Amino acid sequence: MNQLQPQPHIKDLQPYRPGMPIEHLAEKYNLNPKDIIKLASNENPRGMSPKIAQNASSLLNEAARYPDGQALLRSLADRYNINAENVILGNGSNDILDLVARVFLGRNTKAISSQFGFSVYQLLTHLTGAENVIVDALNHGYDLETMAAAITTETCVIWIANPNNPTGTFISANDIRLFLSVVPKNIIVVLDEAYYEYLDPKIQSNSTEWINEFPNLVITRTFSKAYGLAGLRVGYGMANKEIIKLLNRVRQPFNVNGPGIKAASIALEDTAFVSESYQCNQAGLLQLMHGCDQLDLLYLPAFGNFLTVEFANAALVNEALLRCGIIVRPLLEYGLPSYLRVSVGSPEENDRLLDALKGVVRL
Numbered sequence: 001m002n003q004l005q006p007q008p009h010i011k012d013l014q015p016y017r018p019g020m021p022i023e024h025l026a027e028k029y030n031l032n033p034k035d036i037i038k039l040a041s042n043e044n045p046r047g048m049s050p051k052i053a054q055n056a057s058s059l060l061n062e063a064a065r066y067p068d069g070q071a072l073l074r075s076l077a078d079r080y081n082i083n084a085e086n087v088i089l090g091n092g093s094n095d096i097l098d099l100v101a102r103v104f105l106g107r108n109t110k111a112i113s114s115q116f117g118f119s120v121y122q123l124l125t126h127l128t129g130a131e132n133v134i135v136d137a138l139n140h141g142y143d144l145e146t147m148a149a150a151i152t153t154e155t156c157v158i159w160i161a162n163p164n165n166p167t168g169t170f171i172s173a174n175d176i177r178l179f180l181s182v183v184p185k186n187i188i189v190v191l192d193e194a195y196y197e198y199l200d201p202k203i204q205s206n207s208t209e210w211i212n213e214f215p216n217l218v219i220t221r222t223f224s225k226a227y228g229l230a231g232l233r234v235g236y237g238m239a240n241k242e243i244i245k246l247l248n249r250v251r252q253p254f255n256v257n258g259p260g261i262k263a264a265s266i267a268l269e270d271t272a273f274v275s276e277s278y279q280c281n282q283a284g285l286l287q288l289m290h291g292c293d294q295l296d297l298l299y300l301p302a303f304g305n306f307l308t309v310e311f312a313n314a315a316l317v318n319e320a321l322l323r324c325g326i327i328v329r330p331l332l333e334y335g336l337p338s339y340l341r342v343s344v345g346s347p348e349e350n351d352r353l354l355d356a357l358k359g360v361v362r363l
């Protein structure tokens with residue numbers, strides 16, 4: 001039989017590994033899917049704004065036609081006091097990251113990311129044939145000084161998640177601005193703010209105001225996390241209009257689906273739901289941290305909707321939790337074999353996790 005001939009850089013590429021699906025675990029250990037809780041993908045345990053369910057039929061009506069994102073682009077631009085030309089919609093914010101990689105990276109170029117940074121950055125960089133330059137983490141977060149020092153004439157993109165996934169670390173607005181001011185303006189800096197809405201408003205940056213000042217800045221945000229729409233796949237990027245024009249050249253026509261656009265438009269207006277989600281997440285983080293303190297477990301600083309917890313034997317604890325019907329996220333592939341990342345669940349789910357941990361923590 002003829003051998004398939006993928007491009008050389010595809011041969012050693014590993015696909016992105018999502019959190020284990022509930023059905024998969026149910027089958028593996030013969031569990032009732034209803035008894036399984038999934039705290040592995042940083043989803044919103046409150047679901048989505050009830051206003052979306054109230055408009056379910058109008059969402060479905062969108063499914064028969066090709067989608068049009070103009071109204072959502074304008075609403076986002078109004079929300080952030082920028083122009084619609086500064087915004088682009090994506091099939092999740094992941095799509096925007098992919099567009100950036102395809103427009104600005106390729107053979108003989110390099111992208112800088114951080115050790116323990118979101119894994120998609122390295123995957124996308126590799127996919128374009130560009131080289132990954134991975135800077136050692138500082139206290140599990142970004143060492144911006146060393147990242148700036150790693151810039152060479154071949155650098156085309158710098159990837160930063162703030163807060164970071166999977167370590168949950170946070171960089172202050174001042175530090176990011178300082179970094180932006182030293183990066184040459186021909187190098188794209190991606191500031192991935194997927195967890196922005198989960199930040200205490202007191203430390204939220206006004207990063208959208210920076211896109212006029214820094215023509216090389218791309219901010220990405222998403223409706224997947226605090227807005228609770230992970231399954232509908234809607235994210236967006238904000239940048240100087242010249243960058244947005246370039247990203248639009250490679251964007252697939254109709255990359256975001258109509259029901260998703262409609263749901264995101266409703267979700268954007270329901271600011272009460274988002275601030276309640278923030279409050280619930282703060283309470284959930286406190287609940288998890290308190291429980292871990294009682295079990296003498298150490299964890300990293302948490303600025304997103306998850307807690308990254310250290311164990312003497314994380315692999316065994318993970319396996320034991322799976323047998324109890326609890327899915328969390330092992331971080332072996334991130335080079336963090338002694339950590340598990342736990343998404344904040346509902347108060348009951350958090351309790352169930354902490355109860356289960358009591359039995360398995362010393363494994």
Ligand SMILES: Cc1ncc(COP(=O)(O)O)c(C=O)c1O
Nearest residue numbers: 092093094161165194222224235
């Ligand atoms: C840091 C970060 N960026 C981007 C994404 C992609 O999210 P989405 O494509 O659902 O917007 C995630 C998802 O977990 C994330 O953690």
